[in-house]
Amino acid sequence: MSVVTITESNFEKEVLQSDKPVLLDFWATWCGPCKMLSPVVDQIAEENSAIKVGKVNVDDEQELAGRFNIMSIPTLLVFKNGQMVNQSVGVIPKERILQLVEG
Amino acid sequence: MARYDVAILGTGPAGLEAAITLKIRNKSILLLGEKGSSEKVAKAHTILNYLGLPSVAGEDMQAAFLGHVKEMGVEITEDRITLVYPMGDYFALQGKNNEIYEASTVILACGVSAGKPYPGENEYLGRGVSYCATCDAALYRGKTVAVIGSSPKEEVEADFLTEYAAKVYYFPLYKAEPKVKEAVEVIREIPREIVGQMKVKSLVTDQKEYPVDGIFILRESISPANLLPGLEMDDPHVKTDRQMKTNVPGCFACGDITGRPYQYIKSAGEGNVAALSAAAYLDEKRRQA
Known part of the structure; x- marks a missing residue:
């Protein structure tokens, strides 16, 4: 599946009302580690049709970043059935990201 | 590349x-x-x-x-x-x-x-504790931050943070007099502990407690x-x-x-x-x- 750009206006529909688990990647253009994590997150989206993958640009979506207390990027959040169930800060290997979604 | x-x-x-x-x-x-x-x-x-x-x-x-x-x-x-x-x-x-x-x-x-992590450092990493000012500065717009610098090389990071944060404290871990912007408040106290609840709330030194939103720990x-x-x-x-x-x-x-x-x-x-x-x-x- 392709990666969905998440904004304040589609967050409710794409994330909270999703019937699949959602992996959200909070990032910004000026963030080096985000650039390393980004292609791995893209791979996960391509390889796993059972996971919805979304990206939140913290510069464009300061309200969303504030709501989830994002204080360091990249930050990954996992949502299931409208609830945030897991989070991880910083660059982590692909297997750990998949564990985060499954866990 | x-x-x-x-x-x-x-x-x-x-x-x-x-x-x-x-x-x-x-x-x-x-x-x-x-x-x-x-x-x-x-x-x-x-x-x-x-x-x-x-x-x-x-x-x-x-x-x-x-x-x-x-x-x-x-x-x-x-x-x-x-x-x-x-x-x-x-x-x-x-x-x-x-x-x-x-x-x-x-x-x-x-x-x-040689350096051991401060109490609370690993616990609040990513929840107020950061090792990279360039990466996370923009997330502290209008906030109060502390920078712990292990060498004069880190002074530019404190200066950089003033572009975003409302208040920047700088704790040098070395003897030389820091050359930082006027907006940076240099504090000659020894950081001891990072205190928080869900996220960072303050930096405790050997003398005082400083309420902060973020702590940048910059080591060699x-x-x-x-x-x-x-x-x-x-x-x-x-x-x-x-x-x-x-x-x-x-x-x-x-x-x-x-x-x-x-x-x-x-x-x-x-x-x-x-x-x-x-x-x-x-x-x-x-x-x-």
């Missing part, structure tokens, strides 16, 4: 020996660290047990090392790597100023860091587990086998980072083994391709 065969982190005896061995094996190398080799070597008094260099002063040993490396045509790229990330068939490395390098294998030869070296996520440790060292392999395929370690004894000849010897292991790994991968 150029992809090197091997990226070597560190310019002490382990890193330099690895570099010359790989040069002989005709591999492309990116040697990252201080141009003047390791400070630890230069500051050493007389070294009595380095074969071929009897009773040598640290400074002279450093000069001998650097002369050898130069003669072999090995160059040192002056940068400090803040993150190494396995991308599958290569590694991406991030430099201090957000430069990105690529290499097929990585040799960690960056020494062992980052703990290897934070440098390469997923790296298996035997704290404070990196776990390796006799081939200097770590648990991450394509990543090798040598020198003080792998454990005691902290001896120059041991570091150089391990650098040689790590280099040959990296070369064998590259050749094997090429055969498979």
Whole structure:
């Protein structure tokens, strides 16, 4: 599946009302580690049709970043059935990201 | 982007020996660290047990090392790597100023860091504690932050943070008088503990408690587990086998980072083994391709 750009206006529909688990990647253009994590997150989206993958640009979506207390990027959040169930800060290997979604 | 065969982190005896061995094996190398080799070597008094260099002063040993490396045509790229990330068939490395390098294998030869984490540091990492001002400054717009700087090199980071944060405290861990912007408040107290609840709330020093939203801890070296996520440790060292392999395929370690004894000849010897292991790994991968 392709990666969905998440904004304040589609967050409710794409994330909270999703019937699949959602992996959200909070990032910004000026963030080096985000650039390393980004292609791995893209791979996960391509390889796993059972996971919805979304990206939140913290510069464009300061309200969303504030709501989830994002204080360091990249930050990954996992949502299931409208609830945030897991989070991880910083660059982590692909297997750990998949564990985060499954866990 | 150029992809090197091997990226070597560190310019002490382990890193330099690895570099010359790989040069002989005709591999492309990116040697990252201080141009003047390791400070630890230069500051050493007389070294009595380095074969071929009897009773040598640290400074002279450093000069001998650097002369050898130069003669072999090995160059040192002056940068400090803040993150190494396995991308599958290569590694991406991030430099201090957000430069990105690529290499097929990585040799960690960056020494062992003496500093213990502050109480609360690991607990609140990413929830107010950060190691990278360039990365996270923009998330602290209008907030109050503390910067703990281990050397004058970190002063620019405190200055940079004033562009975003409403208030920046700077805690120098060294004697020299910091040259920072007027907006930065320099505090000569010793940080003791990071206090929080869900996220950072304050920095406690030997004298006072400072309510802050973020704490930037800027040290000379980052703990290897934070440098390469997923790296298996035997704290404070990196776990390796006799081939200097770590648990991450394509990543090798040598020198003080792998454990005691902290001896120059041991570091150089391990650098040689790590280099040959990296070369064998590259050749094997090429055969498979």
